[in-house]
Amino acid sequence: xxxxVGLRTHRAGELTEASIGGEVILCGWVAKRRDHGGVAFIxxxxxxxxxxxxxxxxAVAHPLxxxxxxxxxxxxxxxxxxxxxxxxxxGTIEVEATxxxxxxxxxxxxxxxxxxxxxxxxxxxxxxxxxxxxRRAESAAAIRLRSRVNQAAREVLLGDGFVxxxxxxxxxxxxxxxxxxxxxxxLQPGSWYALPQSPQLFKQLLMVSGLERYFQIARCYRxxxxxxxxxxxFTQLDVEMSFVVEDDVIALGExxxxxxxxxxxxEIPLPIPRITYAEAMRRYGSDKPDLRxxxxxxxxxxxxxATEFGVFQAPHVGAVVMxxxxxxxxxxxxxxxxxxxxxxxxxxxxxxxxxxxxxxxPVAKNISDEERAGLAAHCGAHPGDCIFFGAGTERxxxxxxxxxxxxxxxxxxxxxxxxxxxxxxVDAPLFEPAGETDDVAVxxxxxxxxxxxxxxxxxxxxxxxxxxxxxxxAYAYDIVCNGNEIGGGSIRIHRRDVQERVFAVMGLSPEEAxxxxxxxxxxxxxxxxxxxxxxxxxxxxxxxxxxxSSIREVIAFPKTGGGFDPLxxxxxxxxxxxxxxxxVDFVPDPASPA
RNA sequence: GGUCCCGUGGUGCAGUUUGGAGUGCACGCCGGCCUGUCAAGCCGGAGGUCGCGGGUUCAAAUCCCGUCGGGACCGCCA
Numbered sequence: 001x002x003x004x005v006g007l008r009t010h011r012a013g014e015l016t017e018a019s020i021g022g023e024v025i026l027c028g029w030v031a032k033r034r035d036h037g038g039v040a041f042i043x044x045x046x047x048x049x050x051x052x053x054x055x056x057x058x059a060v061a062h063p064l065x066x067x068x069x070x071x072x073x074x075x076x077x078x079x080x081x082x083x084x085x086x087x088x089x090x091g092t093i094e095v096e097a098t099x100x101x102x103x104x105x106x107x108x109x110x111x112x113x114x115x116x117x118x119x120x121x122x123x124x125x126x127x128x129x130x131x132x133x134x135r136r137a138e139s140a141a142a143i144r145l146r147s148r149v150n151q152a153a154r155e156v157l158l159g160d161g162f163v164x165x166x167x168x169x170x171x172x173x174x175x176x177x178x179x180x181x182x183x184x185x186x187l188q189p190g191s192w193y194a195l196p197q198s199p200q201l202f203k204q205l206l207m208v209s210g211l212e213r214y215f216q217i218a219r220c221y222r223x224x225x226x227x228x229x230x231x232x233x234f235t236q237l238d239v240e241m242s243f244v245v246e247d248d249v250i251a252l253g254e255x256x257x258x259x260x261x262x263x264x265x266x267e268i269p270l271p272i273p274r275i276t277y278a279e280a281m282r283r284y285g286s287d288k289p290d291l292r293x294x295x296x297x298x299x300x301x302x303x304x305x306a307t308e309f310g311v312f313q314a315p316h317v318g319a320v321v322m323x324x325x326x327x328x329x330x331x332x333x334x335x336x337x338x339x340x341x342x343x344x345x346x347x348x349x350x351x352x353x354x355x356x357x358x359x360x361x362p363v364a365k366n367i368s369d370e371e372r373a374g375l376a377a378h379c380g381a382h383p384g385d386c387i388f389f390g391a392g393t394e395r396x397x398x399x400x401x402x403x404x405x406x407x408x409x410x411x412x413x414x415x416x417x418x419x420x421x422x423x424x425x426v427d428a429p430l431f432e433p434a435g436e437t438d439d440v441a442v443x444x445x446x447x448x449x450x451x452x453x454x455x456x457x458x459x460x461x462x463x464x465x466x467x468x469x470x471x472x473x474a475y476a477y478d479i480v481c482n483g484n485e486i487g488g489g490s491i492r493i494h495r496r497d498v499q500e501r502v503f504a505v506m507g508l509s510p511e512e513a514x515x516x517x518x519x520x521x522x523x524x525x526x527x528x529x530x531x532x533x534x535x536x537x538x539x540x541x542x543x544x545x546x547x548x549s550s551i552r553e554v555i556a557f558p559k560t561g562g563g564f565d566p567l568x569x570x571x572x573x574x575x576x577x578x579x580x581x582x583x584v585d586f587v588p589d590p591a592s593p594a
Numbered sequence: 595g596g597u598c599c600c601g602u603g604g605u606g607c608a609g610u611u612u613g614g615a616g617u618g619c620a621c622g623c624c625g626g627c628c629u630g631u632c633a634a635g636c637c638g639g640a641g642g643u644c645g646c647g648g649g650u651u652c653a654a655a656u657c658c659c660g661u662c663g664g665g666a667c668c669g670c671c672a
Contacts, residue, residue: 032631032632032633032634034630034631034632034634035628035631035634036628036629036630036631036634036635037627037628037629038628038629039628039629039630039631040629040631041630041631041632041634043632052602052631052632054630054631056629058629063607065623066622074615079630080630082630083630083632085631085632087632088632091632107604108604108622108623108624109622110604110605111604111605111606111622112605112621114633115633120605120606120607121605121606122605122606122663122664122665123664124665125604125605125665174672177671177672178670178671178672179670179671185623195671197671198672200672222671224670224671225595225670225671226671227666227667227671228665228666228667230671234641338597338598341597342597342598342667342668343667343668344596344668344669405651448672449672450672451670452671452672455672492621506672560664560665560666561664561665561666562663564663564664566664570668591664
């Protein structure tokens with residue numbers, strides 16, 4: 001006698017030899033049909049896996065097609081001698097069907113559900129039919145893993161006294177950062193909500209409220225152009241704590257990341273190493289260095305201080321060595337020029353170190369004998385290597401070389417794809433010059449926050465950050481995994497006077513600050529506790545954990561690069577009636593808001 | 595805003611460089627045969643506005659211009 005749970009007694013993938021002889025009722029989809037005329041085999045798939053169903057009645061089996069949804073009543077039997085399928089968890093048994101009920105027929109599929117090496121499917125088609133794509137084991141696995149990552153983080157946080165709070169998604173537009181998505185307010189024509197770019201201000205208010213420990217798996221919205229790892233809506237694991245210092249937040253962050261990676265069987269050695277922003281930029285030319293390989297940049301500014309070579313007469317000259325790069329063909333070396341130009345550089349100067357130690361290439365002809373003599377040694381290059389140079393402002397040269405370092409590693413196979421290299425990047429600058437370019441001198445007077453406007457200066461910068469903004473350090477920390485920034489946070493400003501001074505450096509007048517952030521400044525009047533926190537890029541973390549090349553793989557219903565949802569066809573026009581009711585055509589009085 | 599790549603039966607491709615009949619491959623689909631397959635097999639068949647628009651040409655999937663869609667990257671993303 002079988003006991004049904006819902007429409008079935010068992011899950012297909014969980015049947016074992018222990019069930020042999022018993023009657024079972026299964027529900028699932030036709031993954032495969034192999035019809036031999038007198039006998040037919042159905043691979044029946046449900047969420048738990050697959051089991052082979054045998055149907056001896058041709059009249060029953062023949063009309064069945066891929067992805068029909070079936071209810072099978074049958075008996076579990078041992079497969080006949082020699083018919084086991086070692087590739088299947090349930091490969092030693094099968095279900096002899098006595099009753100086949102078609103719960104739902106399936107139209108012909110736009111693409112095969114079961115994976116075939118010979119039939120890859122474009123992402124565009126997969127996302128257009130995402131509900132079918134998610135029947136595929138690999139696609140579903142990423143979404144299931146994400147659920148477990150959520151659970152792992154919640155366990156760490158709830159076990160530590162954190163309170164999960166949902167903050168508004170209809171909120172106020174803030175002037176800093178990315179472009180807002182806006183929503184018309186029907187009851188106040190001409191006024192608009194904004195969707196939050198992050199719960200930043202709300203979580204700080206929750207600290208003022210005395211919650212002390214907050215977290216949220218928070219949906220965030222930014223109306224910017226997209227990338228493989230960027231969607232218009234995305235998710236952060238957002239955390240904030242009162243009465244903590246940097247080390248406390250970092251330690252908690254490590255526990256969360258550690259719990260997440262242990263889900264895929266990787267134990268992260270703790271503590272995760274830390275590197276300062278300045279050192280990361282100096283050695284790797286990036287504030288999110290990929291430490292799966294060693295290659296480091298070399299500073300050649302002093303070496304070429306008196307050079308006659310015009311290209312190297314720049315505020316900063318740096319180099320990065322490509323091991324074995326001297327054997328690259330002219331065509332490949334040209335491709336590096338295209339690569340550099342695509343990044344906005346004029347080109348990528350290079351020197352080839354011959355097997356005899358002789359320097360070759362156009363740059364080698366343009367530098368002095370003296371400069372040639374010691375160059376390979378200065379850069380740490382060996383015979384057979386290629387040295388790439390970047391010259392310009394320190395920022396642009398290092399950015400180019402940092403990118404070249406990554407590209408060298410990719411082309412040269414220097415990256416261990418199985419490695420996980422974590423690091424904290426700490427002590428970032430508090431401000432950076434707004435609109436710096438190669439041609440404009442630093443010091444135009446306009447500064448912008450490197451992290452965000454609510455990041456506290458480090459204690460040693462607290463007196464001087466507004467008089468010497470260039471050298472002020474932020475009480476901030478980013479966590480980087482394999483060259484991806486997977487989280488970032490800071491100790492926040494909790495004093496109204498400090499917050500006002502930061503706004504002033506950024507060129508925000510007291511009136512503007514009051515207009516935009518008055519509610520925060522007001523809250524800080526009422527005994528705001530020192531606090532800090534961190535936000536993790538949850539989609540990116542889940543993508544890394546599932547081995548996906550794009551965060552789209554860990555988003556149930558992702559959008560394309562144009563912000564288009566291929567499944568629902570959003571965004572879409574609305575009716576005239578909707579426009580009228582929403583008030584989107586309301587034209588405000590030109591005199592108000594500034 | 596910019597650079598590059600892609601768009602060909604339902605799916606994934608080849609064909610485009612050097613213009614010549616919608617040509618080919620794999621999977622899927624439909625029909626038939628088939629009692630032990632598991633990417634079942636065998637036989638037969640259907641299925642196309644070569645993204646769209648314009649231009650050049652006797653002739654365009656192929657060359658040119660524009661446009662739309664997808665992807666990667668730069669800018670942007672506090």
